[in-house]
Amino acid sequence: MSRKNDFIVKKKRNFFEAFAKSKTPAVENPVAKKQVLEYVSNAVSEENATHEKVGLNDSIDNPGRLKEDQDDLDGAIRRGDEDEEEESTDFKLALLSSLQPTLPPETLLELLLTCNGSVSEAAELASSSSSKKQSTSIPTQSSISTFLSASESDSSTRKIPFPLPAIPKFKTLHLTTPSQVPFYAPATLHPSFLTPEIANQLLLECLAEVPSFGKYEFRLFERNVSSPHTASFFVRDEVMAAQHRRGYMYNGSYLDDIRTFTPTMRTVVPLIENFVNDQISERIINVYPGSQKLKHMLPPGKWHITSAFMNCYDGAKQSVGWHSDQLTYLGPRTVIASISLGVEREFRLRRVAPVVVDTAVPFEPDSEVEDGKEWKWQPEGQASIHLPHNSLLIMHAECQESWKHSVHPANNIQPHPVAGGKRINITFRCYRQSLRPDKIPKCKCGVGCVLKTVQRVKDRMGWYFWGCQVGNQWKDDEEDCDNKDKKKEGGCGYLIWAKFDDDGDPIWE
Numbered sequence: 001m002s003r004k005n006d007f008i009v010k011k012k013r014n015f016f017e018a019f020a021k022s023k024t025p026a027v028e029n030p031v032a033k034k035q036v037l038e039y040v041s042n043a044v045s046e047e048n049a050t051h052e053k054v055g056l057n058d059s060i061d062n063p064g065r066l067k068e069d070q071d072d073l074d075g076a077i078r079r080g081d082e083d084e085e086e087e088s089t090d091f092k093l094a095l096l097s098s099l100q101p102t103l104p105p106e107t108l109l110e111l112l113l114t115c116n117g118s119v120s121e122a123a124e125l126a127s128s129s130s131s132k133k134q135s136t137s138i139p140t141q142s143s144i145s146t147f148l149s150a151s152e153s154d155s156s157t158r159k160i161p162f163p164l165p166a167i168p169k170f171k172t173l174h175l176t177t178p179s180q181v182p183f184y185a186p187a188t189l190h191p192s193f194l195t196p197e198i199a200n201q202l203l204l205e206c207l208a209e210v211p212s213f214g215k216y217e218f219r220l221f222e223r224n225v226s227s228p229h230t231a232s233f234f235v236r237d238e239v240m241a242a243q244h245r246r247g248y249m250y251n252g253s254y255l256d257d258i259r260t261f262t263p264t265m266r267t268v269v270p271l272i273e274n275f276v277n278d279q280i281s282e283r284i285i286n287v288y289p290g291s292q293k294l295k296h297m298l299p300p301g302k303w304h305i306t307s308a309f310m311n312c313y314d315g316a317k318q319s320v321g322w323h324s325d326q327l328t329y330l331g332p333r334t335v336i337a338s339i340s341l342g343v344e345r346e347f348r349l350r351r352v353a354p355v356v357v358d359t360a361v362p363f364e365p366d367s368e369v370e371d372g373k374e375w376k377w378q379p380e381g382q383a384s385i386h387l388p389h390n391s392l393l394i395m396h397a398e399c400q401e402s403w404k405h406s407v408h409p410a411n412n413i414q415p416h417p418v419a420g421g422k423r424i425n426i427t428f429r430c431y432r433q434s435l436r437p438d439k440i441p442k443c444k445c446g447v448g449c450v451l452k453t454v455q456r457v458k459d460r461m462g463w464y465f466w467g468c469q470v471g472n473q474w475k476d477d478e479e480d481c482d483n484k485d486k487k488k489e490g491g492c493g494y495l496i497w498a499k500f501d502d503d504g505d506p507i508w509e
């Protein structure tokens with residue numbers, strides 16, 4: 001980052017910090033307010049710049065800059081040693097398995113033991129033995145294999161840590177089995193979710209919708225997120241569709257092409273609702289502190305599907321950049337369930353908010369952190385989850401506020417017998433009645449606000465605020481979402497703290 005940019009970023013940060021430290025609504029100076037909004041919406045770009053500076057090969061916003069995945073892995077090997085001391089065997093195994101995905105877990109553990117726990121040496125040893133096409137010289141130790149199977153099968157009963165451990169910066173941890181996912185990402189993965197027949201039927205219906213997609217390309221996501229893929233929005237019925245066309249805004253625009261659920265979407269909705277509600281209840285008991293739901297989460301059993309984005313990624317290079325989903329109509333601590341169909345692609349998750357350590361309640365939005373609690377705020381690596389045909393991914397309640405996700409461009413893909421090169425993903429969402437467009441605050445431009453969280457300012461970490469979204473609006477002919485200068489100017493800079501009750505419904509003062 002140049003010194004000039006550095007200065008501008010610092011200035012914006014100071015300003016934002018001043019707002020964030022205040023408990024009063026807004027900053028009156030319009031230029032200053034605009035800076036605040038810019039700062040917030042530029043957060044992703046800054047992260048990008050920071051990562052570039054430190055040499056992360058992965059792209060945040062610009063898939064064109066992506067290097068081959070192997071770069072991530074090489075980087076992980078090169079830089080691995082410095083972090084290895086602190087890492088658990090599980091973590092090392094997961095990392096090693098991401099480097100050597102074809103080797104069975106027993107072999108990975110044996111390699112690790114042979115190399116005294118060094119992931120880099122174990123990976124090198126594995127590649128040298130396989131390149132020489134010799135049988136591995138590592139002795140088979142049945143007791144170790146037995147231990148691993150026991151611990152693997154234990155992973156269903158082993159406690160999932162909360163907060164999750166940090167993935168060391170620069171590393172991409174490929175989680176190769178669904179059971180590994182919740183130990184490193186705020187998500188769960190459920191393969192073969194539907195019967196093969198229903199999955200196939202759903203895929204065919206989606207493929208029939210896809211040719212008329214495209215209009216919303218770039219529109220559905222944050223303005224500084226590149227999304228070279230196509231998408232459309234679906235709701236339950238025509239009444240809701242009409243409400244959406246008039247009232248619901250995404251990045252400062254209304255969506256006009258709102259569709260109703262296809263017949264098979266209707267069939268799967270209750271299956272997903274029941275399953276997700278069960279998963280949420282299980283998570284409350286087994287994962288969240290004190291077996292209590294997180295503050296602002298919907299009460300158990302209340303998650304229901306109102307709407308869905310359907311995304312289509314046609315070919316290896318279509319992707320979506322790092323973003324978190326817009327909370328405006330979903331509210332805080334939302335759960336999002338998505339089903340993947342067709343080509344398997346890689347979904348990545350990276351924590352962007354700090355964690356509070358040394359406390360039983362690690363990160364609680366909208367609450368003050370007790371004095372003396374220690375924050376751990378560090379750039380983190382990313383988890384990579386491969387989403388095969390007919391898998392259901394649940395992004396749990398802690399996901400949107402503190403993590404970002406992306407769909408990574410691939411080097412090559414395995415064509416699917418029905419979908420060819422296409423991947424379809426349907427993200428099912430639960431919009432809140434209490435956050436209907438007629439209920440949420442309007443800014444001085446007369447437009448419904450956008451709901452966001454503070455992710456950078458320690459004193460107000462996780463606080464929610466309503467802000468003007470007019471500055472986020474697209475020029476009608478604009479397609480280059482990375483070129484922020486071309487975005488519509490304007491916006492009133494309105495900012496006001498958002499308050500929610502324990503179940504996440506808004507409190508209006």
Ligand SMILES: O=C(O)CCC(=O)C(=O)O
Pocket residue numbers: 309311320325338347405407425427
């Ligand atoms: O395609 C996916 O798996 C993710 C799509 C996504 O992030 C979204 O719809 O917000």
Ligand SMILES: [Fe+2]
Pocket residue numbers: 323324325405
């Ligand atoms: Fe998303």
